[in-house]
Amino acid sequence: MRPGAIVDGSSGEVACDHDHRYPEGVALMRDLGVDAYRFSIGVDVGIACNHAPRGRRPLTPSRRIDGLRPFNGGAAPIGREGGTAGAGVWGPGAVAAAGALLVDRWENRPSREELVVPVTLPSTVRLEPGVGDAPLVVVEHPAATARVHAYGAHVVAWAPAGARDALWLSPDAVLAPGAAIRGGIPLCFPWFGPHPDGAGPAHGFARTSAWRLVGATELPDDEQRPGGAILLTFELTPADVDPALAALWPHDFTARTEVEVGASLTVSLTTTNHGGEPADLTQALHTYLAVDDVRRARVDGLDGGPYLDKVDGDARQVQDGPVLFTGPTDRVYRGTSARLTVSEPGGRTLEVAKAGSRTTVVWNPWAEGASGMRDVPDDAWPRFVCVEAANAADDAVRLPAGETQTLMTRLTVL
Numbered sequence: 001m002r003p004g005a006i007v008d009g010s011s012g013e014v015a016c017d018h019d020h021r022y023p024e025g026v027a028l029m030r031d032l033g034v035d036a037y038r039f040s041i042g043v044d045v046g047i048a049c050n051h052a053p054r055g056r057r058p059l060t061p062s063r064r065i066d067g068l069r070p071f072n073g074g075a076a077p078i079g080r081e082g083g084t085a086g087a088g089v090w091g092p093g094a095v096a097a098a099g100a101l102l103v104d105r106w107e108n109r110p111s112r113e114e115l116v117v118p119v120t121l122p123s124t125v126r127l128e129p130g131v132g133d134a135p136l137v138v139v140e141h142p143a144a145t146a147r148v149h150a151y152g153a154h155v156v157a158w159a160p161a162g163a164r165d166a167l168w169l170s171p172d173a174v175l176a177p178g179a180a181i182r183g184g185i186p187l188c189f190p191w192f193g194p195h196p197d198g199a200g201p202a203h204g205f206a207r208t209s210a211w212r213l214v215g216a217t218e219l220p221d222d223e224q225r226p227g228g229a230i231l232l233t234f235e236l237t238p239a240d241v242d243p244a245l246a247a248l249w250p251h252d253f254t255a256r257t258e259v260e261v262g263a264s265l266t267v268s269l270t271t272t273n274h275g276g277e278p279a280d281l282t283q284a285l286h287t288y289l290a291v292d293d294v295r296r297a298r299v300d301g302l303d304g305g306p307y308l309d310k311v312d313g314d315a316r317q318v319q320d321g322p323v324l325f326t327g328p329t330d331r332v333y334r335g336t337s338a339r340l341t342v343s344e345p346g347g348r349t350l351e352v353a354k355a356g357s358r359t360t361v362v363w364n365p366w367a368e369g370a371s372g373m374r375d376v377p378d379d380a381w382p383r384f385v386c387v388e389a390a391n392a393a394d395d396a397v398r399l400p401a402g403e404t405q406t407l408m409t410r411l412t413v414l
């Protein structure tokens with residue numbers, strides 16, 4: 001379309017954006033006096049809107065749409081259990097109910113205040129502008145400093161007192177809604193790697209969703225935590241997730257991320273399945289460890305472990321000795337539970353401990369892989385190695401209805 005041909009400057013670039021523009025759409029329908037509207041409604045909308053997810057305001061009874069069903073009948077009501085998604089021709093009552101639903105969804109969208117539930121921040125914690133409306137939580141505690149984005153519940157920096165940062169964050173990391181932050185500890189959830197049907201983005205929706213900060217607490221100096229620590233807690237429910245992405249994993253869940261900032265950094269991801277069916281998931285705490293030069297680094301603790309070699313067509317291999325880096329490395333070690341160390345000659349040693357994890361992923365893209373990544377400078381790939389506590393591939397998790405599961409990793413500079 002010729003630029004400038006439309007008076008208000010619109011172009012054909014966005015042909016249909018109902019998801020973002022539904023308030024205008026509903027208003028337009030009202031102005032036009034239409035009495036029927038053909039559309040489809042997804043289970044995720046039913047889940048997100050027809051009951052109050054934990055931590056969110058309940059819908060007012062007049063706006064609930066229990067029993068909403070297509071005119072042609074046959075589809076079950078969309079209720080708390082999920083029900084049946086349907087498409088059909090809807091009558092005036094349904095249009096009014098759907099309009100109310102859309103308005104409710106809009107009115108119930110997380111506000112800046114909801115993304116920071118009123119928690120009393122310890123004096124060593126402050127909020128700074130982060131990504132979109134989701135703040136950056138800055139911790140400056142005598143035991144350690146850290147920076148954690150509520151967007152993705154993503155730790156981007158952690159340095160124990162007197163030490164340099166143990167995590168690598170790309171200087172070209174994109175900090176914008178919709179983008180995954182390159183570096184730190186991205187949370188890969190509820191799937192790791194490509195979406196099982198190829199329908200969604202890599203590594204799930206957790207890393208591109210705005211989590212709610214629901215707690216910031218000072219933990220005492222004791223034997224377990226010398227020097228004390230700060231515990232940050234973030235939560236995510238389907239209502240916090242872009243509905244198009246939430247629909248790709250249609251389960252009613254609460255995910256809770258706890259970040260303990262102290263002499264060690266502990267990150268845990270706890271998932272509760274509130275639905276009536278088991279939920280299948282894969283996941284990773286995709287830790288980018290800072291190293292001086294990955295070509296001189298070694299990972300100990302995986303000797304003898306079977307792995308899938310993703311740079312060799314998922315060939316099944318067995319680790320012999322420490323992991324050394326001589327080219328693109330992308331390995332999924334199976335059945336691992338041991339503590340690992342990452343070290344360099346004359347450099348520091350990082351310990352990576354974990355719990356609730358059967359898989360360890362070790363990754364570095366090397367020059368050829370990094371050259372295709374716009375958020376990694378060409379000369380930056382030697383500066384990190386990813387050692388990821390995960391449950392993936394053959395170690396996927398089936399979370400039964402009503403149950404809770406936790407994946408945890410703990411970093412310590414030795």
Ligand SMILES: O=P(O)(O)OC[C@H]1O[C@H](O)[C@H](O)[C@@H](O)[C@@H]1O
Binds near residue numbers: 286330331362
């Ligand atoms: O670029 P991303 O989507 O963040 O993924 C980065 C990497 O994550 C994991 O380590 C996978 O095993 C790799 O195959 C993938 O390339």
